[in-house]
Amino acid sequence: MPDTATMPLNRLKGVGPKVAEHLERLGLRVLQDLLFHLPLRYQDRTHITPLGDLRAGDEVVFQAEIRAAQIIYGKRRSLLLRVSDGSGFVQLRFFHFNQVQQQALVAGAYIRGFGEARRGPQGLEITHPEYRLIDPGQPLPVAERLTPIYPATEGLNQPLLRRLAEQALVRLHDPRYAPTELLPESILAQWHLLPLIEALQAVHQPPPDSALATLESGAHPALRRLAFEELLAFQLGLRQLRQRIRQHRAPALTAHDALCTRFVQTLPFTLTTAQLRVSAEVRADLALATPMLRLVQGDVGSGKTVVAALASLQAAASGVQTALMAPTELLSEQHFQTLQRWFAPLAVEVAWLGGRLKGKTRAALLARIAQGQATVVVGTHALFQDDIVFANLGLMIIDEQHRFGVHQRLALRAKGRLNQTPHQLVMTATPIPRTLAMTAYADLDVSVIDELPRGRQPIDTVAIPERRRDEVIQRIHTALREGRQAYWVCTLIDASEVLLAQAAEDTAAQLAAALPGLRVGLIHGRMKAADKEDAMARFKAGALQLLVATTVIEVGVDVPNASLMIIENAERLGLAQLHQLRGRVGRGEIKSTCVLLYRSPLSEQARARLSTLRETQDGFAIARRDLELRGPGEVLGTRQTGLVQFHIADLARDAALLPKVALAAESVLQHHPECVAPLLQRWVRQGQQYSEV
Ligand code: ADP
Ligand code: MG
Numbered sequence: 001m002p003d004t005a006t007m008p009l010n011r012l013k014g015v016g017p018k019v020a021e022h023l024e025r026l027g028l029r030v031l032q033d034l035l036f037h038l039p040l041r042y043q044d045r046t047h048i049t050p051l052g053d054l055r056a057g058d059e060v061v062f063q064a065e066i067r068a069a070q071i072i073y074g075k076r077r078s079l080l081l082r083v084s085d086g087s088g089f090v091q092l093r094f095f096h097f098n099q100v101q102q103q104a105l106v107a108g109a110y111i112r113g114f115g116e117a118r119r120g121p122q123g124l125e126i127t128h129p130e131y132r133l134i135d136p137g138q139p140l141p142v143a144e145r146l147t148p149i150y151p152a153t154e155g156l157n158q159p160l161l162r163r164l165a166e167q168a169l170v171r172l173h174d175p176r177y178a179p180t181e182l183l184p185e186s187i188l189a190q191w192h193l194l195p196l197i198e199a200l201q202a203v204h205q206p207p208p209d210s211a212l213a214t215l216e217s218g219a220h221p222a223l224r225r226l227a228f229e230e231l232l233a234f235q236l237g238l239r240q241l242r243q244r245i246r247q248h249r250a251p252a253l254t255a256h257d258a259l260c261t262r263f264v265q266t267l268p269f270t271l272t273t274a275q276l277r278v279s280a281e282v283r284a285d286l287a288l289a290t291p292m293l294r295l296v297q298g299d300v301g302s303g304k305t306v307v308a309a310l311a312s313l314q315a316a317a318s319g320v321q322t323a324l325m326a327p328t329e330l331l332s333e334q335h336f337q338t339l340q341r342w343f344a345p346l347a348v349e350v351a352w353l354g355g356r357l358k359g360k361t362r363a364a365l366l367a368r369i370a371q372g373q374a375t376v377v378v379g380t381h382a383l384f385q386d387d388i389v390f391a392n393l394g395l396m397i398i399d400e401q402h403r404f405g406v407h408q409r410l411a412l413r414a415k416g417r418l419n420q421t422p423h424q425l426v427m428t429a430t431p432i433p434r435t436l437a438m439t440a441y442a443d444l445d446v447s448v449i450d451e452l453p454r455g456r457q458p459i460d461t462v463a464i465p466e467r468r469r470d471e472v473i474q475r476i477h478t479a480l481r482e483g484r485q486a487y488w489v490c491t492l493i494d495a496s497e498v499l500l501a502q503a504a505e506d507t508a509a510q511l512a513a514a515l516p517g518l519r520v521g522l523i524h525g526r527m528k529a530a531d532k533e534d535a536m537a538r539f540k541a542g543a544l545q546l547l548v549a550t551t552v553i554e555v556g557v558d559v560p561n562a563s564l565m566i567i568e569n570a571e572r573l574g575l576a577q578l579h580q581l582r583g584r585v586g587r588g589e590i591k592s593t594c595v596l597l598y599r600s601p602l603s604e605q606a607r608a609r610l611s612t613l614r615e616t617q618d619g620f621a622i623a624r625r626d627l628e629l630r631g632p633g634e635v636l637g638t639r640q641t642g643l644v645q646f647h648i649a650d651l652a653r654d655a656a657l658l659p660k661v662a663l664a665a666e667s668v669l670q671h672h673p674e675c676v677a678p679l680l681q682r683w684v685r686q687g688q689q690y691s692e693v
Contacts, residue, residue, distance in 0.1 A: 004032040004171065004179040005682070012167045014160060022155040023164075032179055032682070034168045035200050037161075038226070038648060039148030041216055045114060046143050046208040052087030054124055059116045061142060062090065062126075063134070066109045071102075081105055090117065091125040110136045146206040146215075165204055172197050182679050183229060184672045187664050191228065192221075199225040218653040227649040228657055228664075231439065233683035234646070235665040236676050238442035242293060245443075248421035250291040251394045256283060256314035259346060263313055266345060267306070274451035275303055279310050281447045282425060286314050286395070292423035295441050298449030299619035300583025301456065304427045305335065305558075307449070308397045309342055311425055316348045316375045320394025323422075324378045327400045329355055330552055333533055335399065336378040338558070343376065353379035353388070356529045397425045400555050429555070429580065429619065439651070439658050442665075458617055459586040463570070463596040463610045472566060472595055473514050479564050480518050480545045484590070486564035488548045489581055491573060500550050501526040507568075508548040519543065524550040554580050560588030570596035571606040575626040578613055586617075647683070 007030055010020050028034055049060035064083035072078050079102060081092040092113065094101070105111075115129030134140055150161040171177035181196045188195065194202070202222035206215055214220040218227065264271065271279070278296055285292035298304045312322035324339075326332035336352035343350050351365055351374035368374040372391030377383065426444060437446060464472055476486055488511060490504045501524045512520040521544035523535040532552070539547045540559050547553075547562075554577060565585045570578060578596070585592040596610055612625045651658075668675050 004035060004168075004177055005030060007031040007177065009034060009164070012164055014163055018155070019160070022153060025153050026151065026156070031168050031171065031177065034164060035172070035179060035204075036226075036647065036682075037150060037165075038203055038223075039150055041149050042146040042206060042212055043114070043149060044208070044212065045147045046145070048112075048142060050087040051083075051085045051090050054088060054090060054117050056117055056119045056124060059114075061112070061114050062129075063110070063112045063136075064090070065136075066105060066107050066111060069106050079105065081111075083111060089123065091120055091122060092129055092131075093120070093125055093127045095128070104133060110134050112140060145208060146210060146212065148204055148206075169201065169204055172200060180678065182675055182682065183232075184668065184675060186671070187667065190667075191660055191664065193228055194221050194225040196225070196229075198222070218650060223648070224654070224657065227646075227654045228661060229679070230646055230649045230683050231654065231657060231661040232664055232668070233679040234649075235439060235442050235661055236668065237680050237684045239665060239669065240676060240680070242443035245291050245293060245421060248291055249289055249419065250421050250423050251318065251320050251392075252289040253286040253314050253318035253320065253394060253423070255317040255319075256286075257317075259313045259317040259348075260310055263310065263342065263346060266342070269453065271306065272303065272449075272451050272453055274298075274449045275307055278447040278449050279307050281445075282307065282311050283314060285445075286311060286423055291421045292425065293444050294424070295426045295428065295437075295444040295446045296449065297428055297437075297446060299452070300429045300580060301587045302429075302449040302452055304399070304429070304449060305338060308399070308425065308427060309339060311395060311397065312339070312376045313343075313346070313348065315395040315423075318394070320392045321369070321372060321374070321390050322376045322395040322397060323383050323390070323393055324376060324397045325383050325399065326378070326380055327555060328552065329380055329529055330532060330536065330557065331399065331555060332378050332380050333529075334536070334558060339376055339378065348375050349373055350376045350378065353377055353382055354529065355380065355382050393422050394420075395423045395425065397427065399427050400429065429583070439661070442662075455589045456586060457589070457591045459565075459582060460591070460593045461582065461596065461614045461617075462593070463598055463614060466597055466599045469597065472597065473511065475595075476511075476546065476564065476566070477515055477518070479593075480515065484564055485539065485542065485544075485559070485562040486546050486566065487553065487562060487584055488546060488566045489553070489568060490548065490550055491567070491569045497525050500524065504548055504550050511546060511548060515546065518545050520546045520548060522548050523552060525552050551577070551581070553584060557584055558587055559584070561590070563588070563590040563592040565592070565594040566597060567595070568597050569599065570610065571598040571602055573609075575609050575612060575622050578609065579619060579622050582613070582617075 009015050009023055009028060009030060010017075015023065023029070026037065028037055043059055045061050047061065048063050049058065051062055051064060054060060054062070062083075062085065064085040066081050066083050067089075068082040070080055072080050076095055079094040079097045083090060083092060092111075097105075110133065111131050112134045113126070113129035113131035115126035117124045117126055119125070148162065148165065149158060150165070152158060152161060172179070179196060179200070183193065183196070187193070199222040202210070202220070203215070203226065206212075211220065215223065218224070278298075282292070282294060282296070285294055296304055296307060308324065312324065315322045324332075324335055326335055333352065333354065336350060340350045349368075351368060353365065353369075357365060365374065366388060369377055370389045370391055377390070480486060488507065490500065490507050492500050492503055495503070504522060504524045508520055508522040521535045521539055523532055527535070535544070535547065536557070538544045539562075542561065562585050565582055567573070567578065567581055573581075582594045585594060596613065598606070598610065602610070608625075612622060616622060649657075
């Protein structure tokens with residue numbers, strides 16, 4: 001029997017092959033897809049608005065007599081009608097009209113129309129209203145319900161989408177087709193959720209007295225109910241993923257002490273209490289034959305790399321390989337150098353799988369990885385490539401997780417041996433608030449490095465308007481003369497790499513001219529990898545005093561001697577990015593300064609961001625503020641990665657639901673495990689991929 005989950009849409013009236021194709025483009029294949037394809041907004045066509053009451057911005061149904069019609073030959077030819085209903089006037093303007101329309105739309109005719117009023121040259125105007133000519137003596141009904149406006153695509157207009165939705169809604173009440181209520185009674189009752197069918201009905205066909213504002217803001221109980229179910233499904237999906245992975249076997253990495261102890265002794269610093277605690281948690285996980293799934297959160301500069309190094313040594317001591325994946329080539333190169341320096345005395349071989357390795361060199365390296373001599377392999381997502389085969393991969397470390405999605409982790413996992421899953425260590429500097437973490441990382445255990453190494457001094461952060469640029473350059477001059485090193489970060493929003501590179505080159509030339517006798521370097525995304533590394537290496541060695549950079553240095557770059565950071569156009573960057581960039585200084589014991597150069601006038605949001613940054617250096621506080629200002633999509637970096645993509649739910653709008661959803665997930669897993677599979681099937685499109693785990 002076809003139910004909503006399986007009935008193909010071509011069984012509906014009006015769906016031929018062409019329409020089916022367009023529907024497919026919106027991801028709509030079966031009846032259920034259509035039911036969950038929710039309106040973006042609504043129009044109120046339930047009553048006729050007297051023209052005398054019309055204001056600019058109103059979207060209304062009107063009924064009036066055409067008093068005058070004329071063709072205007074302006075910049076664009078248009079047909080202009082002046083219509084009145086006795087209470088007031090409005091102009092109707094058509095840019096596209098044919099002979100037939102022109103002949104029908106004449107003075108004396110009556111018209112019923114719908115459209116949005118805007119201010120025009122001669123009072124209010126409606127451009128291209130939907131209309132029909134009417135007989136004023138014949139009563140013509142108005143809509144009984146609010147009119148939904150659906151997300152559309154070329155070839156699918158609103159009337160068609162509406163007719164299809166209506167056909168789907170009719171089947172809501174037909175027991176043969178109605179979508180199954182998947183939430184257990186107890187959950188519905190506990191969290192005061194509307195039954196599914198009621199919620200769908202209300203969202204698609206809200207009665208005229210519905211509070212439009214709540215429907216559009218997501219506060220409406222019908223939307224809350226649907227968002228709740230989707231978030232719950234997502235949560236259950238991640239937990240199930242976790243359970244599945246935990247059923248696999250991982251190599252128990254029990255040998256560690258000697259190598260790790262020697263390593264810690266060679267470090268020029270002692271580990272912080274937080275680093276020790278987190279390392280111990282990781283060590284205990286690794287010693288088990290169940291795959292570790294652990295997220296290490298630690299603010300910029302908190303020293304996550306050492307924790308990763310210790311884990312990979314434990315792996316090495318136990319005879320398995322580690323893959324360390326970084327989000328950028330530059331960062332992978334830096335990790336490679338750090339680990340090589342640290343591990344050389346311990347005779348642990350570190351390999352770097354750079355994107356520019358070619359031909360024989362690459363083949364030789366792949367052979368060392370395949371034979372197991374390369375114990376720790378550092379790279380970017382290039383590590384996923386098919387020709388990379390590990391002899392015995394036991395641990396994968398993913399740095400700066402917010403740049404990667406669940407899928408990448410799964411892909412790397414597949415590099416483990418047959419019947420053996422590598423342990424996973426994920427590191428992030430994005431200190432996301434707890435409720436969000438529970439949602440986005442429900443499959444991971446979390447450790448937090450909540451302490452910075454001793455001796456770090458707070459970074460002085462100042463905001464200075466662009467017009468005082470010369471003064472800033474003078475200050476840099478003095479500072480560099482005193483032996484300090486500085487970054488100058490060029491940013492352009494939405495600019496191409498080419499433009500950005502150009503801007504950085506120009507700035508570098510200007511600064512070199514303004515700072516005679518000082519060595520100015522340049523690094524940007526369009527430079528050859530070797531040139532980038534060279535610039536970075538010379539800066540690190542102190543041969544360059546000022547490094548002009550684009551945001552390629554945003555994450556992870558570690559030059560402890562650099563103590564001055566200048567960020568151009570700081571008003572245009574988000575808090576998280578500014579925090580990351582600022583985190584490139586203050587990594588040693590030298591007092592550091594961060595200058596936020598901005599252009600006036602500042603928007604209110606920009607002002608709020610800059611002052612937050614001046615007030616605090618605490619990544620968690622900044623993330624909370626960021627969440628208020630921008631919403632979770634940005635905070636999690638999901639915009640770029642598609643880490644969490646919801647159909648109906650919106651993490652910002654529905655943040656208050658998250659703790660409830662977490663509790664509900666617990667309860668479903670315990671008392672109603674049979675609900676999990678159908679919920680995943682309904683909501684989690686990637687279900688297939690996860691289930692291959
Ligand atoms: P992040 O957490 O941002 O990745 P890193 O691991 O790059 O931080 O560490 C930042 C800097 O602090 C590095 O130069 C590192 O060598 C240094 N560092 C790490 N741990 C300590 C410590 N316990 N004491 C002093 N310096 C440390
Ligand atoms: Mg780091």
